[in-house]
Amino acid sequence: MPLDPEAIFREHAPYVHRVIRQLGVAPGDVDDALQDVFVIVHRKAADFEQRGSVRAWVHGIAIRVAARYRRRRTASREVASGDEREAIDPRTPAEDLSDQDARRVLATILDRLDDEKRTVFVLYELEGLTMQEVAQAMDTPLQTAFYRLHSARELVYAAVRRHQVRENFK
Structure with missing residues (x-):
């Protein structure tokens, strides 16, 4: 059909x-x-x-x-200016500032990932696709998709930790 x-x-x-x-x-x-x-x-x-x-x-x-x-x-x-990088799924202008900052930080971190790692991370962690769907969407073997997700998570978590340390020392 x-x-x-x-x-x-x-x-x-x-x-x-x-x-x-x-x-x-x-x-x-x-x-x-x-x-x-x-x-x-x-x-x-x-x-x-x-x-x-x-x-x-x-x-x-x-x-x-x-x-x-x-x-x-x-x-x-x-x-990209700060305004262009601002939003990942923006909601309302009345949003609380820390939420906007978190989205901006995430967008900046995601911008630093290579395309394959970013795509796997976004599709699995943010969009909720199964790893099978991610692998199919990317036309890649399932094991490769899992490897890219693991690598992306490590990079994202390390970047978040660095950001938190910097924020704590301000």
Whole structure:
């Protein structure tokens, strides 16, 4: 049975939007990247193989689109300002300052990871995909995905500890 691209959009657009932001696409490019993801979904829906979940397939497309936008931004030497790096899943302007700071710190830490580690960390730790779905979305062996998650966790936790130490000495 062929996939319905409109139904896929309705079901998956909110978290794809969030994932794209968490994967480092500049806030000004997020809507364009989201549109690119679902243009590809629409074009390739007829070719989808039922071997895996639609969610993992859409995530795989989002990963590749986000990487393309990050490369484009790097190639044009745009430097993200503090405002551009601010949000991972922002909620309201009335949010408490420490919550905003935590998201900014996480965005900065994630920016320092290589694409593969960042993607595994975001999809598993922040988006709640299973490791099987992460491996499928990244088109990588399951063991490789586990290794990347382990490495990413070590790097993220070490960066958080360094940040906490710096904050304690201010």
